Structures are given as structure tokens and as C-alpha cells.
Amino acid sequence: MSHLVTEAEYPSRLRINGAAIAANLRTLRQHAPTGQMMAIIKADAYGHGASLVAQAAIAAGANWLGQAQVGEALSLHDYLVAAQLRDKVRIFSWIVSPLSTAILDRAVAAQIDLSASNLAELDALVNAGKRVGQSPRVHLKIDVGHSRAGFTAALWPEGVAAARAYQQQGLLQVAGIWSHLSCADDPSPIGMQQTKQQIGRFEAAVALAAEAGFTDVIRHLSATPGGLWHPESHYDMIRWGIGMYGYSPNPQRPDATNGLSLQPVMTLEAPLLSVKRIKAGAAVSYNATWVAPTDRWIGLVPLGYGDGIPRAASNRAEVVVHTQTGDQRVPLVGRVCMDQFMIDLGEVTTARRGDWVTLLGAPDPQAEVSVPTADDWAAWCDTINYEVMTRLGARIPRVLEPAGVQ
Numbered sequence: 153m154s155h156l157v158t159e160a161e162y163p164s165r166l167r168i169n170g171a172a173i174a175a176n177l178r179t180l181r182q183h184a185p186t187g188q189m190m191a192i193i194k195a196d197a198y199g200h201g202a203s204l205v206a207q208a209a210i211a212a213g214a215n216w217l218g219q220a221q222v223g224e225a226l227s228l229h230d231y232l233v234a235a236q237l238r239d240k241v242r243i244f245s246w247i248v249s250p251l252s253t254a255i256l257d258r259a260v261a262a263q264i265d266l267s268a269s270n271l272a273e274l275d276a277l278v279n280a281g282k283r284v285g286q287s288p289r290v291h292l293k294i295d296v297g298h299s300r301a302g303f304t305a306a307l308w309p310e311g312v313a314a315a316r317a318y319q320q321q322g323l324l325q326v327a328g329i330w331s332h333l334s335c336a337d338d339p340s341p342i343g344m345q346q347t348k349q350q351i352g353r354f355e356a357a358v359a360l361a362a363e364a365g366f367t368d369v370i371r372h373l374s375a376t377p378g379g380l381w382h383p384e385s386h387y388d389m390i391r392w393g394i395g396m397y398g399y400s401p402n403p404q405r406p407d408a409t410n411g412l413s414l415q416p417v418m419t420l421e422a423p424l425l426s427v428k429r430i431k432a433g434a435a436v437s438y439n440a441t442w443v444a445p446t447d448r449w450i451g452l453v454p455l456g457y458g459d460g461i462p463r464a465a466s467n468r469a470e471v472v473v474h475t476q477t478g479d480q481r482v483p484l485v486g487r488v489c490m491d492q493f494m495i496d497l498g499e500v501t502t503a504r505r506g507d508w509v510t511l512l513g514a515p516d517p518q519a520e521v522s523v524p525t526a527d528d529w530a531a532w533c534d535t536i537n538y539e540v541m542t543r544l545g546a547r548i549p550r551v552l553e554p555a556g557v558q
Contacts, residue, residue: 163454164422166550168204172398172415172514174212179412180395181213183379184386190216190244190372192393194224199460199541200397200418201550203231208552209396210240218244218391222259222266229262244291244328246301248273256280260288265327269293269301274314278323290315291328291370294357296350298334308357316364328370329361333385336377337402347378351385377401380410398514399537403527416525418541419513420548423506424473425452427497436494437486442467449497451482453509456491460543461511463488464533471495472510472523477502479521512540 177189191209193202206217206228219225225245232238246267248256256276259266261284268274268290277288292315295302303311318324331354335346354373361369371387376395378385394401398416400408430450436442444450451473457463469484473495480503485496497503513523526537533540 162547162549163425164420164459164548166200166544166548167419167421167513168200168208168550168552169415169417169419169514170204170208170211170552171554172417173205173208173396176396176398176414176417177209177212177214177392179414180376180379180390180392182412183383183410184374184390187386188215188370188389189213190218190389190391191396192218192375192391193228194218194220194393195542196224196546198393198397198538199544201552202228203235204550204552205396205417206232206241207235207237210237214241216242216244216389218246218393220245220247222248222255222264225264226255226258226262229264246291246293248276250276253280253283257284260284260286263289265289265291267291267293267301267330268311268315269295270303270307271311271314274311274318274324278318281323287322288324289327290324291330291372292326292361292366294329294331294354296331296333296353296357296373297346298332298350300332302331305353305357309360312361312364312366316366326361326366326369328372329358329366330370330372331357332375333373333378333382336374336382336385337405339381339402339405339407347382347385351382354385375401380412381407394538397541399526403530403537416512416514418526419523420455420511420544421508421513422453422455422511423508424503425454425492426505427451427501427503435486437466437489439487441487442485442496444496446499448499449501449503450485451495451497451503451509453493453495453511454491455511455548456489456493458490459545459548461488461493462529462533462535462540462543464535465529466493468532469511469529470524472521473497473501473503474508474510475502475504476507479519481521 191214197205244265260280281288293302335343372389374385379390398414466487526540529540
């Protein structure tokens with residue numbers, strides 16, 4: 153679960169605010185005070201660092217940790233065992249690859265809860281259990297309208313019957329019934345109707361499973377959007393993802409956080425490599441997409457698209473430079489390079505080599521200069537805050553602050 157380099161070896165850092173993770177989970181719990189909390193840490197915890205976020209989420213009371221890929225879940229399991237935290241939380245994983253039986257065997261032996269979305273996956277889990285001598289804990293997934301993973305409504309009775317037969321033979325334990333809402337962040341009439349229909353389909357699937365004897369199971373349908381805006385979809389557990397990291401799944405909604413105060417967890421920083429004067433008319437970066445209108449100071453920042461800084465941010469994004477005389481919000485100019493990008497410091501600046509540059513972070517309402525957020529970068533790059541954070545590369549060191557969150 154470690155990253156490729158340390159803070160001392162690479163000229164940037166991602167500061168992860170463990171206290172903000174805890175505060176966000178406490179805040180989100182207000183919407184579902186009786187349900188269990190699953191902290192979603194797939195895709196290296198949305199780019200934040202899975203081991204760091206797992207540590208903070210467990211300390212904040214998360215009952216479950218969710219990892220999409222089984223391989224990721226195994227790495228998380230190994231980390232939690234080494235950190236003596238494995239007995240405090242269950243792990244759930246839902247992308248069951250057909251390519252490696254060894255990975256599946258290890259996951260079953262590690263008592264990771266696994267999803268079955270079709271008969272082939274159900275059979276694969278049972279066979280893995282036979283090989284390792286342990287009954288897997290399975291969450292049956294019904295497709296309620298996403299058309300992604302999950303038994304279709306037509307095949308659900310067959311899947312439930314197969315699971316019941318396997319459970320009666322002691323070959324598996326059905327621990328959960330689950331699905332995923334596709335439009336829960338959409339407040340439009342069409343979006344609301346889709347969500348209502350999908351909740352109804354989930355209800356029908358749960359009822360059929362109950363008729364087969366699956367009553368003592370965890371029902372989970374909602375991620376952050378359902379958790380925020382659809383209380384009828386809460387059931388026994390909510391899978392908190394983007395909200396835990398301090399962002400709304402739909403920042404364009406008037407009720408983007410439904411009245412909750414969430415704190416962005418991630419702050420991305422790098423020091424200036426150089427500050428130099430260029431003449432009016434000088435081109436900056438590849439293909440001369442920006443030309444200095446006057447004599448200016450240009451700063452060089454050691455991050456690029458190789459680190460996940462979108463090339464689409466070229467000539468669009470802004471950053472904050474922290475100088476000895478104050479903070480300065482400045483534009484990114486020229487094309488983002490693989491390992492570096494340039495910023496326009498203006499005709500006059502006190503910035504110098506080594507001054508820190510904040511690319512994104514948590515705005516301080518007391519500050520005169522506001523740092524950009526993942527939402528800002530998403531707007532500049534015509535994407536979503538999820539992608540901005542998850543694409544940040546593994547070579548950027550992650551640092552948990554405050555260390556050892558309790």
C-alpha cells in the first residue's frame with residue numbers, strides 16, 4: 153500500500169487531512185445515523201492513498217472498507233493485518249476478475265466479502281472456497297437499472313436459487329444484497345423518476361431473496377448521492393465515497409451537500425523550481441500556445457501530466473503561490489508538460505525558487521486569496537471532481553496530517 157517515493161525524494165506532496173476525513177464521516181452520518189458506514193477507498197482512495205484513508209476512516213468509526221478490485225482489497229488486507237487493524241473492519245470488493253483463480257483464493261482465505269453479479273461469479277467463488285477450505289462471504293448484486301454489473305431482474309430468481317442451494321450445502325454464506333443507483337445525484341424529474349424506479353426494483357429483489365430465506369443480510373444500495381438526497385434508499389449501510397473526501401457528487405445542485413459542511417481532504421503542493429524573467433513576445437511551453445504580452449516573471453512547477461495534472465488545464469487553470477510577502481493566485485500558461493508546467497507571475501513578483509505552490513486544497517474563508525478546489529479543476533478541464541483526484545499519480549508522496557489521527 154506504499155507509494156513509489158517519499159516526500160524527501162520527490163518535489164511535490166499530497167497532504168491528506170485525517171481530521172477532515174473524520175469530520176466528514178461524522179457529518180455524513182447525520183443523514184443516516186443508524187446505518188453502518190462503508191468508507192469507499194477504491195482507486196487508491198480516490199487518489200488520496202488507500203492506507204492513509206483506511207487508517208483515518210477506521211479511527212472515525214467506519215465499519216467497512218470498500219475496494220473495487222480484488223487485488224486492491226488484498227493489498228488493503230495485508231496493510232491492515234500489519235497495522236493490527238484488520239479485526240476492526242470488514243472489507244468488501246466487487247470486481248471479480250476471471251483471469252486469476254489465485255487472487256480469488258487469497259481473497260476468500262482472507263475473509264474479504266465479495267460480490268457475485270452472475271452465475272459464473274457465484275460458481276467461481278464457491279470453487280475458490282473449496283480450494284482453500286473456507287466458505288466465502290458473498291453479496292448478491294441485482295442490476296436495478298445501471299446496466300453495469302449485477303443479475304438482471306429476469307435472472308435474479310435463478311441466482312437467488314443457486315445461492316440458496318450453495319448456502320444449504322455450506323459452500324457459501326450470503327452476507328448481503330446490494331446494487332448501485334445511477335441517477336441519485338440528478339434532481340431533474342427524469343433523474344428522480346429513474347431513482348424511484350431503481351429503488352422499487354431493489355425492493356422487489358430483496359423481497360424475493362427474503363422468500364428464499366435470505367433475511368439476515370446487509371442491504372446496501374446508496375453511495376454518497378443516495379445518502380445525501382434519498383433517505384428511502386439508505387437501508388442497512390451507505391457506501392460513502394466522494395462525500396468522505398469533502399466534495400459533492402453534484403456541485404451544480406443548489407443543495408450540493410444538502411446543508412452539510414464538508415471539508416476537502418486533499419491539498420496538492422509543489423515548490424517552485426525556478427523564477428525567471430522573459431521578454432514580451434516570448435513563447436511559453438510546447439507549440440507556443442501562450443506568448444508573454446509584456447516582460448514578465450515565469451515560474452516553473454515540477455508536476456505534469458505524468459503526475460495526473462490534466463493537459464486540458466493548459467492556459468485555463470490557476471494556482472496559488474505562497475511568497476514571503478503574501479499569497480498570489482496566478483494562471484497556468486502554456487501547455488502542461490509531462491513533468492512540469494509554467495505559471496505567469498506577472499510583471500512584478502516576490503516569488504522565488506522554493507516557494508510553495510498550492511494546486512488544489514480546502515478553501516480558507518478567512519484567507520484573502522482562495523486556493524482552487526477539485527471542483528475548480530473539473531470546471532477548467534470539462535470533467536468531474538472524481539477524475540481530478542483519482543488521476544493523481546502514485547509518484548506524488550502522500551502525507552497524512554495530522555499524523556496518527558485518533
